[in-house]
Amino acid sequence: MMDRSDCRLIIFAKAPVPGEVKTRLVPFLGEGPTILLYERMVLHTLTTAVNAASGPVDLWCTPSIEHPFFRRCAKEFKVGLMTQTDGDMGRRMAHAFHETLTRASWALLVGTDCPSLTPDDLIEAAAFLKEGTDAVIIPSKDGGYVLIGLRHNADDLFREVPWGTERVMEETRLRLRKLGWRWHELPERWDVDRPEDVERLRLEGYIGSADCKLQIEIPPLAGLKF
Secondary structure (H helix, E strand, O other): OOOOEEEEEEEEEEOOOOOOOOHHHHHHHOHHHHHHHHHHHHHHHHHHHHHHOOOOEEEEEEOOOOOHHHHHHHHHHOOEEEEOOOOOHHHHHHHHHHHHOOOEEEEEEEOOOOOOOOHHHHHHHHHHHHOOOOEEEEEEOOOOEEEEEEOOOOHHHOOOOOOOOOOHHHHHHHHHHHHOOOEEEOOOEOOOOOHHHHHHHHHOOOOOOOOOOOOOOOOOOOOOOO
16 A cells, blocks of 8 residues: 655656667667667666656556566655556556546646656646646646646546547647636657657757767667758
8 A cells, every 4th residue: 555645746658678669769779779768768768767866756557467477667766656548648647647646636647758857847847736736737848748747637638539649738728718717738759759859859968979878879870860
């Protein structure tokens, strides 16, 4: 039984299985480097969440918590492991919030695709919820969001949303208005889904240098035009 806290941090992650994560990068990086990059982003996200010290951190895993990588994460970062439910992204997010808000006053949910997310971002997001804001969001440049924080459950925020499209954030704003909730948006961020995003990781020092933040080097992506 987990103790109740003011805030809990939810991190969504897939097991690093070839063909299941970052498949759009495989033709450009190869399977091995793609898996390694994905694992490094998960570890980086966990480091960010733990360093924020905003509350307990739970790693919500799919398809199960049994993968050795998840066990390593739990051991290294002292985080809880939870299994995502079945269904689309919306159903899985709604379920995670339902479970988490039974033992926390508010919760933040992030994926592992935004290495530029900082502990200060998480601290600021949690602060808005603590002050009574119903929801807090960090939009992404592709029309979605990289963080959502809630004080209340609301399945309507997640049901039948066009996930993976540029309409996610617009649709979420409409639903927040219908709920009559007060929400705050922090500055927009970018996430890592396409080859040009990997190049941006290199340009901003996250990969490919001696002191890179993701602790990984990937050869330049030859022949690509951005």
